[in-house]
Amino acid sequence: MESTVLPWAPFLILYALTLPAAPLLAHTYRFGDFSAPFLEQPGQIALFSALILTWELGIAGLWLEKRLLPYWKKQSSPMWSPALAMETLLASTRQRSRLSAKAVETWYGFYYLAWAPICEELFFWGYLYPVLREGNGPVTSSLIAAFFFGIRHGLHFLYLPRPFPWPAAGFIVGSAAGAGFLNGLLYEAVGSLWPLILLHLISNLLSLTLRPPATQRSSND
Numbered sequence: 283m284e285s286t287v288l289p290w291a292p293f294l295i296l297y298a299l300t301l302p303a304a305p306l307l308a309h310t311y312r313f314g315d316f317s318a319p320f321l322e323q324p325g326q327i328a329l330f331s332a333l334i335l336t337w338e339l340g341i342a343g344l345w346l347e348k349r350l351l352p353y354w355k356k357q358s359s360p361m362w363s364p365a366l367a368m369e370t371l372l373a374s375t376r377q378r379s380r381l382s383a384k385a386v387e388t389w390y391g392f393y394y395l396a397w398a399p400i401c402e403e404l405f406f407w408g409y410l411y412p413v414l415r416e417g418n419g420p421v422t423s424s425l426i427a428a429f430f431f432g433i434r435h436g437l438h439f440l441y442l443p444r445p446f447p448w449p450a451a452g453f454i455v456g457s458a459a460g461a462g463f464l465n466g467l468l469y470e471a472v473g474s475l476w477p478l479i480l481l482h483l484i485s486n487l488l489s490l491t492l493r494p495p496a497t498q499r500s501s502n503d
Contacts, residue, residue, distance in 0.1 A: 298393070302401045304409045311408025312473055319472040327477045330468040331484075334461045338485055339492065342457030360447055364457075367450035371442055394490065399482035406431045406462065407469045407478055415470075424466025432459025461485070 305311045320327060347357065347365055356362035360370040376386050406427050414423035435458040436451040465478055 298397060298401070301405045305404050308409060308413075310412040311404055311475055312412075313476060314474045316476050319474045319477050323472050326468070326471045330464055330471070331477075331481050334464045334468075334481060335485060335488070337464070338457055338461045339488055342453065342460065343489065344492065346453055356449075360450065361445070362447070362449045364450045364454045367439060367442070367447045370447075371438060374442055391490075394486050395483065399479050399486060402431070402434075403465075403475055403478045403482055407465055408475050411466050411469060420467060420470040424463045424470070427466055428459045428462030431462035431465075432456065434458075 347363060351357040351363055354362070358366070360366040372383075372386055372390065375381075376383060379386070410430065411423055411427045414426050418426070432455040436455040438454075439447055439451045465481075468481075469475070469478055
């Protein structure tokens with residue numbers, strides 16, 4: 283299945299198409315007026331935005347790549363560095379699909395900046411969290427949804443040649459799960475997916491901007 287001409291295997295394409303189906307069919311999500319939460323609860327949104335971005339980009343991102351991994355002398359290892367593991371994944375995708383670096387980056391950019399902010403928030407916080415919330419409190423529901431949100435992000439690296447980069451995947455799972463837990467609390471506070479989608483987009487844009495140089499790309503690309 284991974285020999286497809288598209289950048290990802292058919293399973294992942296099917297996943298991308300069907301993930302938003304559950305919330306759209308079940309009508310469990312809440313959007314409301316786009317400006318309402320920003321006008322009515324700007325303090326809550328600003329607080330959670332600062333916490334999420336600090337965790338994802340500061341602690342789990344720059345601090346990990348710039349401080350912790352160099353201290354362990356692991357900064358140049360795709361086994362440990364999430365940034366280099368992702369570069370290895372993109373390089374593997376180019377080799378497997380025989381697409382140019384630009385084509386793969388285009389697919390990746392669409393997924394990262396268009397699909398993920400909308401469909402992931404729609405499923406995890408517009409469907410999974412409300413379903414869990416029916417029988418649990420907001421903290422428990424956020425923890426459970428965040429666990430699956432984190433695991434889902436670590437599964438990217440199953441498309442890498444072995445060995446599986448457990449440390450790098452673990453860092454990404456922790457980063458996503460921590461942000462996901464705060465996402466659940468933010469959704470509980472504002473009752474709308476709009477702030478979550480916008481924050482997800484901002485976070486992804488900043489992570490692309492701050493991503494270390496693509497040291498593993500071939501000069502032929």
